[in-house]
Amino acid sequence: MRRAGAGLIAIAAAVGLAISVYNYLMPVSLLEPDSSVTGTAGALLVVASSAIILVAALVLAAGSGGRGLRGFLIFGCLVGVLGTGFAAYLLDTLPLLIAMAVCLIGWLAMFAMRRNPYSA
Numbered sequence: 622m623r624r625a626g627a628g629l630i631a632i633a634a635a636v637g638l639a640i641s642v643y644n645y646l647m648p649v650s651l652l653e654p655d656s657s658v659t660g661t662a663g664a665l666l667v668v669a670s671s672a673i674i675l676v677a678a679l680v681l682a683a684g685s686g687g688r689g690l691r692g693f694l695i696f697g698c699l700v701g702v703l704g705t706g707f708a709a710y711l712l713d714t715l716p717l718l719i720a721m722a723v724c725l726i727g728w729l730a731m732f733a734m735r736r737n738p739y740s741a
Contacts, residue, residue, distance in 0.1 A: 627681035629727030
């Protein structure tokens with residue numbers, strides 16, 4: 622279940638990366654005429670954090686690395702998702718906030734208990 626949760630995080634982080642890149646490069650008055658996000662440092666920080674979450678999730682989904690690295694990446698993913706979600710809220714970007722909520726669901730899915738088929 623851990624790899625499936627990491628895969629969900631990777632997919633949602635890739636969507637979040639696309640959304641945040643669009644928000645950073647978006648021409649003024651294309652879809653949001655009064656966008657104050659375009660070209661800001663906050664939007665660029667969200668691009669970087671989404672990319673970092675994506676890379677960490679891909680490493681977790683591949684199952685590579687030792688136990689310490691996996692623990693660090695799992696904790697880092699949580700901090701990154703919460704921080705990026707908060708930034709999406711402050712930047713008024715609902716699609717990115719939804720993508721980070723899906724990342725959080727994937728993070729929680731990594732800890733879903735597998736039922737032992739041999740237990741009574």
